[in-house]
Amino acid sequence: MKPITPPPTEALTQAIVEGLDALKAHDIVSLDLRPLTHAIASTFVIASGTSRTQIEALARSVEKATSETFNERPWGVHGLRGGDWVILDYSDVVVHIFHDESRAHYALEELWGDAPVHHHQPEEKA
Numbered sequence: 001m002k003p004i005t006p007p008p009t010e011a012l013t014q015a016i017v018e019g020l021d022a023l024k025a026h027d028i029v030s031l032d033l034r035p036l037t038h039a040i041a042s043t044f045v046i047a048s049g050t051s052r053t054q055i056e057a058l059a060r061s062v063e064k065a066t067s068e069t070f071n072e073r074p075w076g077v078h079g080l081r082g083g084d085w086v087i088l089d090y091s092d093v094v095v096h097i098f099h100d101e102s103r104a105h106y107a108l109e110e111l112w113g114d115a116p117v118h119h120h121q122p123e124e125k126a
Helices: 009-022 052-070 100-106
Strands: 026-032 043-049 076-078 085-089 093-099 117-120
Touching (some): 009 026, 009 043, 009 052, 009 093, 043 052, 052 085, 052 093
Antiparallel strands (some): 026 117, 076 085, 085 093
16 A cells, blocks of 8 residues: 655645635735744644634635545544634644634634744736
8 A cells, every 4th residue: 555645834824815816805914833842733724704604615715626636535534513713723733713703812823923923925817
């Protein structure tokens, strides 16, 4: 049996960002946790949605993008029923999709403030 090789972190992160951007997530950032000691993943991707419906749709869009690009599915999905904060765990990359108020409350960017941050700009549609 051939061993399964996960996609490179950067490529998986890009597919996740594209899935978020496809449904107009806002304030998409990625935190590079690799330089930090005891980080639970290599990268966090954080984005916001404006409603519970959009947050669920964003999570499904990320799942579709990673499945179509890499045949990769999250190891776990948490929070879809609540709708204020959804986590998709791809092991090496963890995706956090927040409602605006929840994002401000939990302040992951501040909690992991030592991590290098990359702000992703929306793709221009032709």
